Amino acid sequence: MILLYLITPALIMFFISFSHHIYLRRILPITNLMVLIPTLYLFSLGKPYAIIGEYLVATNLNSYILLISSIVAIGVTLALITLNKHVKIDNRSYIKFYRFFALFWIGLILSIMSNNMGIYWIGLEMATLSTVYMIKTNKSKQASKEAWNYMIVGAIAISLILFGIILIYASAKPILGEEAMNFALLKEHIHEIKNPFLFELGFVIVSVGMFIKMGFFPMNLWLANIERASFYPVGALFSGILESAILIGFFQFSMIAMQIDKEATFSFVFIYLFLTISLVSFLIFRSKDFMRLFSLSGVEHMVLIILFWVSGGYFPALLHFGAHAFLKPALFLSTGVLESQGRYKIAGALKGYHGFEGKTFWFIVGFFILAIVSLPPSPMFFSEIYGFSAMITLAKETDSLLWMILAITILLLILSIIFYKFIEIYQSMKYEGEEVEKIVYKSELLAFLLFAVATIGLIMPQTITYLKAIHG
Amino acid sequence: MIDFFIGLFMASFLIVLFSGRLYRLIFWYAFNSLALGVITILVGVEHIDNALVISGGLTLILKAGVIPFVLKNISQRFNLIREINPTVPIHYSIILIPAIIIFTLYLAEPMSSMIGVNSNYIAISISSFFLALILMIEHKSVAPKIIAFLMMENALFLLGTTATKGMPMFVELGIFFDVMMAIVIINLLFKEEHVK
Numbered sequence: 190m191i192l193l194y195l196i197t198p199a200l201i202m203f204f205i206s207f208s209h210h211i212y213l214r215r216i217l218p219i220t221n222l223m224v225l226i227p228t229l230y231l232f233s234l235g236k237p238y239a240i241i242g243e244y245l246v247a248t249n250l251n252s253y254i255l256l257i258s259s260i261v262a263i264g265v266t267l268a269l270i271t272l273n274k275h276v277k278i279d280n281r282s283y284i285k286f287y288r289f290f291a292l293f294w295i296g297l298i299l300s301i302m303s304n305n306m307g308i309y310w311i312g313l314e315m316a317t318l319s320t321v322y323m324i325k326t327n328k329s330k331q332a333s334k335e336a337w338n339y340m341i342v343g344a345i346a347i348s349l350i351l352f353g354i355i356l357i358y359a360s361a362k363p364i365l366g367e368e369a370m371n372f373a374l375l376k377e378h379i380h381e382i383k384n385p386f387l388f389e390l391g392f393v394i395v396s397v398g399m400f401i402k403m404g405f406f407p408m409n410l411w412l413a414n415i416e417r418a419s420f421y422p423v424g425a426l427f428s429g430i431l432e433s434a435i436l437i438g439f440f441q442f443s444m445i446a447m448q449i450d451k452e453a454t455f456s457f458v459f460i461y462l463f464l465t466i467s468l469v470s471f472l473i474f475r476s477k478d479f480m481r482l483f484s485l486s487g488v489e490h491m492v493l494i495i496l497f498w499v500s501g502g503y504f505p506a507l508l509h510f511g512a513h514a515f516l517k518p519a520l521f522l523s524t525g526v527l528e529s530q531g532r533y534k535i536a537g538a539l540k541g542y543h544g545f546e547g548k549t550f551w552f553i554v555g556f557f558i559l560a561i562v563s564l565p566p567s568p569m570f571f572s573e574i575y576g577f578s579a580m581i582t583l584a585k586e587t588d589s590l591l592w593m594i595l596a597i598t599i600l601l602l603i604l605s606i607i608f609y610k611f612i613e614i615y616q617s618m619k620y621e622g623e624e625v626e627k628i629v630y631k632s633e634l635l636a637f638l639l640f641a642v643a644t645i646g647l648i649m650p651q652t653i654t655y656l657k658a659i660h661g
Numbered sequence: 662m663i664d665f666f667i668g669l670f671m672a673s674f675l676i677v678l679f680s681g682r683l684y685r686l687i688f689w690y691a692f693n694s695l696a697l698g699v700i701t702i703l704v705g706v707e708h709i710d711n712a713l714v715i716s717g718g719l720t721l722i723l724k725a726g727v728i729p730f731v732l733k734n735i736s737q738r739f740n741l742i743r744e745i746n747p748t749v750p751i752h753y754s755i756i757l758i759p760a761i762i763i764f765t766l767y768l769a770e771p772m773s774s775m776i777g778v779n780s781n782y783i784a785i786s787i788s789s790f791f792l793a794l795i796l797m798i799e800h801k802s803v804a805p806k807i808i809a810f811l812m813m814e815n816a817l818f819l820l821g822t823t824a825t826k827g828m829p830m831f832v833e834l835g836i837f838f839d840v841m842m843a844i845v846i847i848n849l850l851f852k853e854e855h856v857k
Binding site for chain 1 (some may be wrong): 752771772775776789794797803807810813814817820821824825826828829831833835836838839842843845847849850853854
């Protein structure tokens with residue numbers, strides 16, 4: 190029954206998308222608010238709570254991720270109301286965007302709540318396919334090319350994930366039968382597996398598939414190009430919800446893999462992440478437009494989330510995850526307003542906002558940009574402090590303390606390049622360029638306020654206590 | 662009997678890599694799916710697994726029948742270019758493809774020995790997966806890439822059938838649903854481009 194309540198807002202959106210009365214979209218943020226009722230209700234239940242048998246199970250981890258995704262979805266529907274004021278979109282494409290957004294959301298609810306690898310994959314595939322059409326709502330030649338690109342590369346990534354799942358299933362089926370797809374059961378019986386090699390191979394293939402989907406090495410520009418070509422809410426949905434679903438999958442698989450061989454899992458993931466962040470920092474330094482900048486910065490933050498997670502820093506990983514999931518969609522949505530005077534005009538982008546709404550907008554965007562570069566008291570500042578200390582703690586256990594200190598130093602150097610670039614951009618936005626009057630709409634402002642409040646909510650003592658209680 | 666159909670499954674993969682015509686590609690995809698459907702039914706009968714027999718039947722109806730028909734229909738309706746020469750010259754492919762097969766068979770050997778049952782089939786399904794990737798890479802136009810995606814899915818289905826004696830029924834049904842959804846999206850994408 191809870192599942193029905195969870196997907197009801199998405200179903201309402203889906204059915205409304207068949208109506209030609211485009212103004213109906215205005216009620217969607219209100220109907221979407223309904224998703225908070227079952228989501229918050231999940232927090233009051235004892236965990237693990239079976240939503241549908243052993244297939245969909247609410248845990249502390251996925252309830253938190255679902256809450257974050259729900260808030261992002263509400264924010265995106267708020268900002269979507271004025272999409273046609275910022276970009277050229279016909280009514281037909283507009284209502285279809287909502288239709289595929291609804292399918293995307295249903296797929297991701299299934300993925301996030303799943304306790305079964307098969308259902309996880311089905312939900313992820315459903316969301317991936319729905320996104321293809323959302324990219325295509327932009328009628329430009331570039332968007333068309335990128336939609337096909339996403340279809341093909343996304344298909345490769347998702348196929349690799351399925352390939353890995355089959356190998357993991359094959360490794361555990363002799364002892365667990367059809368229940369080998371069950372994450373919780375697999376975690377419990379992992380040491381009974383006769384062929385851990387097969388599991389590890391499956392894990393590596395699943396991880397590579399997930400890393401491709403998240404735009405990691407060597408596919409760093411893949412996601413950035415797609416987000417650049419599509420309308421700005423697509424980037425928000427990618428970074429706020431789709432990537433959350435991929436990350437929760439990685440959390441589940443890596444928790445099991447670390448039980449088999451923690452050191453090997455860490456080494457493999459660390460090398461991959463290190464290559465990614467080195468390349469991404471260079472690309473961020475060279476980026477000349479908002480969309481690519483935010484997209485590449487999203488990759489950087491996902492690298493950090495995964496790095497903290499595999500280091501055993503579950504609390505910093507989840508805190509960083511929450512902050513990334515709120516700040517990045519907020520920044521993507523703000524590009525709709527920031528780019529109203531031309532796509533690549535960074536100089537003066539934060540000038541020309543008058544009145545209460547305008548001034549609130551530049552204040553909030555300034556807050557988002559400074560929070561994303563981890564300036565205190567941003568949740569990202571705390572997560573990075575805790576995350577790096579988790580890496581040191583791990584190194585002490587494995588007698589490689591000096592190597593870890595060296596790695597952290599290099600990472601900090603890389604992060605400082607990104608920090609410098611963002612500050613430079615912020616200064617250019619605020620103090621350079623001409624002042625041209627720009628409009629911010631109330632619904633957008635409401636969405637930004639929602640993201641700002643949610644980000645602040647992450648550093649509330651109750652949230653921190655909750656996150657510290659989650660152990661993967 | 663299964664060996665015979667596995668051979669046909671692999672052979673259809675090799676043929677599509679050298680095909681230069683779209684309809685031929687669709688035909689060989691249908692043939693590949695037919696072989697896959699029969700293999701799944703035979704494995705299901707051998708292990709007395711009704712779920713596998715049902716998913717084999719669904720493969721025959723959907724992948725060997727409905728999807729090729731829809732794909733042909735799409736290509737006619739939207740006037741897709743039918744001449745689709747691979748970008749990798751054939752004389753290079755002749756060297757490259759056997760090399761990939763040998764490499765993947767070698768790669769799959771430790772895995773096959775661990776799974777035990779149907780070890781050669783696992784190696785063939787992994788080879789097929791890589792061959793589908795090659796098919797995707799060697800063409801510039803979208804239509805062959807879509808066929809490659811569908812054939813990649815076939816290779817994974819074969820891996821699931823042979824390595825695990827079939828995945829749970831609801832997962833297989835979910836995969837069918839996703840493949841059908843992919844076809845709907847592909848149709849929509851072509852339609853949008855045609856309207857434009």
